[in-house]
Amino acid sequence: MPVKSNTPEEEALADRRFRIRHSAAHLLADAVLEIFPEAKYAIGPPVETGFYYDFDISRPFTPDDLVELEAVMKLRVGEAHPFEMSSVTKDEARELFRDQPYKQEIIDELELSETITTCKHGNFLDLCRGRHVEATSDIPAFKLLNVAGAYWRGDESKPMLQRIYGTAWESKESMEAHLSQLEEAGKRDHRILGRDLDLFSHHDQVGSGLILWHPKGAMVRSIMENHWREQHINRGYQLVYSPHIGKSSLWETSGHLDFYRDSMYEAMDVEGQEYYAKPMNCPFHVHIYDSEKRSYRELPIRYTELGTVYRYERSGVLHGMLRVRGFTQDDAHIFCMPDQIEDEIVGVLDFAFDLLSAYGFQEYEVFLSTRPEKAVGELDQWDLATNSLKNALERRDVLYSMDEGGGAFYGPKLDIKVRDAIGRSWQCSTIQFDFNLPERFDLKYVGSDGQQHRPFMVHRALFGSLERFFGVLIEHYGGAFPMWLAPTQAILIPISDRHIEYANEVQRELSSDGLRVDVDIRNERMNQKIRLAQMQKIPYMLIVGDKEKELGGVAVRLRSGEDLGIIKISDLVARIKSEIGNRE
RNA sequence: GCCACCGUAGCUCAGUGGCAGAGCAGCUGUUUCGUAAACAGCAGGUCUCCGGUUCAAAUCCGGACGGUGGCUCCA
Numbered sequence: 001m002p003v004k005s006n007t008p009e010e011e012a013l014a015d016r017r018f019r020i021r022h023s024a025a026h027l028l029a030d031a032v033l034e035i036f037p038e039a040k041y042a043i044g045p046p047v048e049t050g051f052y053y054d055f056d057i058s059r060p061f062t063p064d065d066l067v068e069l070e071a072v073m074k075l076r077v078g079e080a081h082p083f084e085m086s087s088v089t090k091d092e093a094r095e096l097f098r099d100q101p102y103k104q105e106i107i108d109e110l111e112l113s114e115t116i117t118t119c120k121h122g123n124f125l126d127l128c129r130g131r132h133v134e135a136t137s138d139i140p141a142f143k144l145l146n147v148a149g150a151y152w153r154g155d156e157s158k159p160m161l162q163r164i165y166g167t168a169w170e171s172k173e174s175m176e177a178h179l180s181q182l183e184e185a186g187k188r189d190h191r192i193l194g195r196d197l198d199l200f201s202h203h204d205q206v207g208s209g210l211i212l213w214h215p216k217g218a219m220v221r222s223i224m225e226n227h228w229r230e231q232h233i234n235r236g237y238q239l240v241y242s243p244h245i246g247k248s249s250l251w252e253t254s255g256h257l258d259f260y261r262d263s264m265y266e267a268m269d270v271e272g273q274e275y276y277a278k279p280m281n282c283p284f285h286v287h288i289y290d291s292e293k294r295s296y297r298e299l300p301i302r303y304t305e306l307g308t309v310y311r312y313e314r315s316g317v318l319h320g321m322l323r324v325r326g327f328t329q330d331d332a333h334i335f336c337m338p339d340q341i342e343d344e345i346v347g348v349l350d351f352a353f354d355l356l357s358a359y360g361f362q363e364y365e366v367f368l369s370t371r372p373e374k375a376v377g378e379l380d381q382w383d384l385a386t387n388s389l390k391n392a393l394e395r396r397d398v399l400y401s402m403d404e405g406g407g408a409f410y411g412p413k414l415d416i417k418v419r420d421a422i423g424r425s426w427q428c429s430t431i432q433f434d435f436n437l438p439e440r441f442d443l444k445y446v447g448s449d450g451q452q453h454r455p456f457m458v459h460r461a462l463f464g465s466l467e468r469f470f471g472v473l474i475e476h477y478g479g480a481f482p483m484w485l486a487p488t489q490a491i492l493i494p495i496s497d498r499h500i501e502y503a504n505e506v507q508r509e510l511s512s513d514g515l516r517v518d519v520d521i522r523n524e525r526m527n528q529k530i531r532l533a534q535m536q537k538i539p540y541m542l543i544v545g546d547k548e549k550e551l552g553g554v555a556v557r558l559r560s561g562e563d564l565g566i567i568k569i570s571d572l573v574a575r576i577k578s579e580i581g582n583r584e
Numbered sequence: 585g586c587c588a589c590c591g592u593a594g595c596u597c598a599g600u601g602g603c604a605g606a607g608c609a610g611c612u613g614u615u616u617c618g619u620a621a622a623c624a625g626c627a628g629g630u631c632u633c634c635g636g637u638u639c640a641a642a643u644c645c646g647g648a649c650g651g652u653g654g655c656u657c658c659a
Contacts, residue, residue: 147588147653150587160586165654202650204651313658316586318651495616525617527618527620529620557619
């Protein structure tokens with residue numbers, strides 16, 4: 001279920017790539033200094049599929065500069081300079097990099113006990129802790145890709161540097177494969193498919209980060225929602241609904257106005273009272289819990305809602321459906337007793353993997369985040385919660401990575417990332433403990449001992465948000481939704497006008513079986529109709545002409561291009577229904 | 585928000601100071617066709633918006649809004 005750990009061969013390749021990319025970064029800095037001697041160089045690490053290097057330079061780099069820089073780098077590869085590491089003292093390092101303020105800053109932060117190492121190739125020297133290839137000639141393939149601004153140390157109060165991104169590989173073939181994967185990812189871009197398939201749009205006049213769901217996108221969403229709702233009811237969740245706004249006192253009690261205000265929209269005045277658009281659903285669910293005295297016999301209580309929230313996101317971070325300002329979380333809050341926690345977590349894990357696998361996700365990465373420095377709640381509660389997360393993962397044999405100190409201030413959490421059809425990871429599900437809200441709202445239940453107790457509270461979302469998950473799905477499927485999700489499952493293509501009547505007849509029959517079927521009655525040739533259906537990625541094209549009408553069937557073409565020949569209507573219905581049932 | 589780039593018809597894009605363009609999509613007609621684009625005609629624009637320079641601005645300058653790639657943050 002989760003991704004497997006690496007074999008020794010994979011580890012060796014990863015190490016080689018690290019060295020190649022790190023070395024390529026040195027070549028880049030070398031080239032930049034050659035062409036722009038006044039440039040200050042900052043840092044240049046290897047990253048997942050390449051490397052980057054940050055520079056402070058009087059004018060931004062242009063695409064033409066990249067071409068020139070690449071040429072210098074190629075020259076260095078040809079010159080076959082060895083990479084030579086040496087150790088220096090802190091004072092020597094300061095002297096070597098006396099004109100380089102960013103290097104000085106790094107040197108200042110190094111402990112005295114640490115060995116400071118430098119790396120030299122040709123005339124270029126960099127502060128560097130190492131792992132390179134032998135010589136500049138050992139970089140078989142690289143390419144500079146783009147330029148972007150990046151804050152020094154990722155801190156927006158610090159100066160903005162110019163970052164050059166590149167990619168580097170152990171062979172030309174691997175690089176070509178990577179570049180064509182980028183191209184493939186480009187073709188799957190949900191923003192483009194969203195328009196081409198008429199799924200959703202944005203409009204200037206509506207506002208950035210706000211989605212308009214068109215009928216086809218809304219059809220897919222409503223199928224997802226129905227399936228989701230059914231699953232939740234089966235698993236003992238209770239559906240709730242809550243409003244989109246709430247009074248300031250609610251957000252004061254919840255603490256959102258203290259801790260989350262930057263992400264909330266300004267208050268609106270209603271008869272002298274301040275109301276806020278909700279950035280989260282939890283305070284409402286908490287009040288439903290608190291609407292009567294709760295007994296231990298009622299627990300666990302699981303409330304769930306497709307709750308639409310509004311969060312202020314800075315304009316630069318908005319991205320299609322993946323990062324928006326108004327979105328619908330598939331939220332749930334579980335209230336339970338300490339001894340129920342572990343089973344609840346196991347239940348959520350099973351649910352998450354089950355739901356995600358319905359969408360064709362088979363590989364996951366799981367991250368467990370523990371207590372940060374600043375946190376609320378008792379230590380023993382944190383331990384109990386963290387251990388129950390660990391135990392649940394172990395009971396289900398799920399491999400996971402630890403993110404020590406990466407939890408929220410109010411509780412530890414589990415995040416699940418899915419791996420999509422072309423190998424990219426997307427954060428979806430999250431399971432978070434909350435020691436803060438039960439305290440702030442003074443939540444209680446009466447235990448078997450007749451005493452008042454504080455319940456544990458767990459937030460969880462499986463899709464994360466419908467907008468984001470839908471965007472991921474579009475890219476995962478490349479727009480070709482499986483039968484159960486396809487907004488149009490089949491399209492009838494009459495060969496000439498005289499076949500329209502029969503096509504309509506077949507459509508009525510298929511529709512009465514609950515299938516989503518259109519008829520292309522445009523005055524166009526069959527080829528044109530097939531072309532449109534192909535581009536719309538409709539699973540089944542049903543061609544009807546004289547032969548089909550006579551035999552009482554349809555000629556079936558799949559979007560893969562496969563021609564199934566003439567099939568009887570009843571057989572077709574059975575076939576489609578079986579695909580829907582299997583979520584193929 | 586910050587850095588860079590971009591904004592011309594529904595979409596993709598030409599047009600570097602002198603009459604606003606093409607392909608696809610749309611509409612009308614002709615055609616009635618066997619597995620990825622029939623043919624013809626028509627229509628479609630405040631060149632994102634506001635201001636400035638100029639005899640003259642899609643084009644040059646400033647600002648706003650929107651988008652793209654990153655940074656920070658995150659569902």
